[in-house]
Amino acid sequence: MKRTEIKLWQSNAISGVDLSKVSQSYHRFPKHFHDTYAVHLHESGTMIFAYGREEVALRPGSINLIHPGVVHSCLPGNEQPLSYRCLFLPGKFMDDYVISLGKRASYLAHVSLQDSEYF
Secondary structure, eight states: OOOOEEEEEEOSSSTTOEEEEEEEEOOOEEEEOOSSEEEEEEEESOEEEEETTEEEEEOTTEEEEEOTTOOEEEEESSSSOEEEEEEEEOHHHHHHHHHHTTOOOOOOSEEEEEOGGGO
16 A cells, blocks of 8 residues: 655745645544635545535535535545545735626525546
8 A cells, every 4th residue: 555645845935825736645634614715636546525404425527616614524435535636816816817807796605517528
C-alpha cells in the first residue's frame, strides 16, 4: 500500500492563498469548516462530502466549491484511497474578483460540478 503524500504551498504574491495536494489518503475529516473559500479538485477515489443534511459523492473530475464557514465532513466512499487538490482563497479575494466581473456576490453554501472531462 502506498503511503499518503501531502504537499502544501503558500502564495507569496497573494496573502492567504494556499494550495494542498493530497495523494493516496484514507483520512476521514470529521465536521470542520474553513475561514476561506475552498476549491476542491477531485482526482481519484470516491469521497463522501457531507454538509448540513446533504451528501455528495465526489468522483474523479468533480470540482467542489465550499464557502467560508460552511461546516462539512469528508469521508472515503469506498476502500480506494483519495487523491485531490484543494485551493484555499480568502473571502476578500473572491469578493473582489466577483465585483471586478461586474457581478453581485451571491451566497451558495456549496457548488459541485461533476464531469470527468474537466481533467
